[in-house]
Amino acid sequence: MKKILLVEDEKALSLLYEEELEREGYEVVVAYDAESALEQIRKEKFDLIITDIRMPGRDGIELIASIMGLRKDIPIIINTAYQSYKDDFMTWAADAYLIKSSSLDELKNKIKELLEKSSS
């Protein structure tokens, strides 16, 4: 089973993503901030990471930079409400930049696509 790390500080929203992605057949680990996300990454192996950008404490961009330092091979999806971070070149390090939407189809498709690419 593919394992996904979801970094999202909004509790209700992370519950939604967790349920929906588990339904798709993934194992989902939720981290509510960048610190605990990094802790998880050091501990376990993930097949994909989904992260928000604006979070209390260190933001998603800093998180991506730290992940790149740890291991470069995990695909990263930025899932945020902000369009404007697209201009931040650090976000280019991510494999996809998605704007949060109440339809999760785009996110689900992107996950499938990236996981297929990385396993082939």
Place this chain on the structure above:
Amino acid sequence: MIKRFGLQPLSFSLESSKEMVLLSIIAQSFFQPFSLDDNLLVILTALTSGSGVGFNRALLFLKEGERLQARMWLGPRSPEEAQAIWSMLSTPGLGYAEIVEHNRELVERMMETLKPKLKLLSYNLDAPEVKIPALAAKNQEIILVEEARKEPLVDDNFRDFVEVDSFLCLPLVAKNEIMGEIVVDNGITHAPITNKDIELASLCALLAGNYVYTTHLYKKVLEMEKMAALGEMAAFISHQLRNPIVTIGGFTSQLLHRPCDQEKCQRNLAIILQETKHLEDIIFKISHFLKITIKELRPIDVRPILQSIIERPDLKLKAENKRLILRQAEELPKILCDPVYFEEAIVNLLDNALDVTPEGGYVYIRAFPQNRKWLRLTIKDSGLGLDEKMREKIFTPFFSTKENGTGLGLLFVKRVMEMCAGKIEVQSKPGHGTLFKLYFKVSEEKVKP
């Protein structure tokens, strides 16, 4: 021994030369707030006042699109009126401010009848044949017209309007762009226009051109700032609303498309309701935030307000198992602010301070006079403190470290401080708590003992 002088001379000594007085009048206008009409009136005043260049009348054109449009005319309409004005203006010791004030009234009075006539004085600068006076602006050159009756280049309408044979056209130019034109004449005294008059007048025209240019720029900057702020606001609001909307949409779609047991249905509905409340809260705060306008600053006595703030039940509840301590000087001067916004700003800061302070921790609020001009109010928490990065971000809209924070609280405080002409500073280090320093302007009014 030292002597002190004001930045702006209030009156001119009689020995000052005409040029000196003129430059002084114009220089003083730089101290005035930006108002295109007022600043142009200063130039027209300099051109026409007896102590300035001393023309009888001045007519101002501004460039509007591709047209040169007459906007303002300063000067007496008859020898009698002229006599009255000039005797008034030659009062010894009369300063620039009085002259401008006088002229403003004169222009306002004249404009009523003049407006329709001025409206007709409008020239297309792109026309194949441009007549005087517009020709001076178009060619960016000063034109002196003598014997206007016989000069075919002079526009007939204009000749009929000024009813004068000799006049001087001064183009207003800045950065090679036409800004407008001023036409001066001696229609009352019929004194000849000398070379020295032209030199002085051209100096005035140079300054006037720059005035118009600066005002245009200033307006543009204000407009851009407004647009930028609006754009930022829109981006932030849409982000702020997006999270709850996505949550509501996602859980609703689960309810709609998938069978769920009673318990899960209930849970989803509870989440939807909670997020709806969150949306309401955001909308309320944003509209409240946008509404802040302090129309009038009032002297307020902070002592009783601070006392009542720390007794507020909502704060008391938050301060349970923590210590909220108020220390203030026995006597405090009144400050300039709005009492309601003052209280809200302080409550906001205390609310934050109590949120980050652990159980058993202290929150101090202190109010002491800093000096005769400023009152210093500080709020110190014993929370985790902020690193440099966070410190930079705390006043950005919607930045919040609280799970359900809107990120508008500190911005609100900052806005209130700006509107009270005060200052806010923040000192913080990780592990050492955060200290907010607020400086309020002291009101002249003394607190009654």
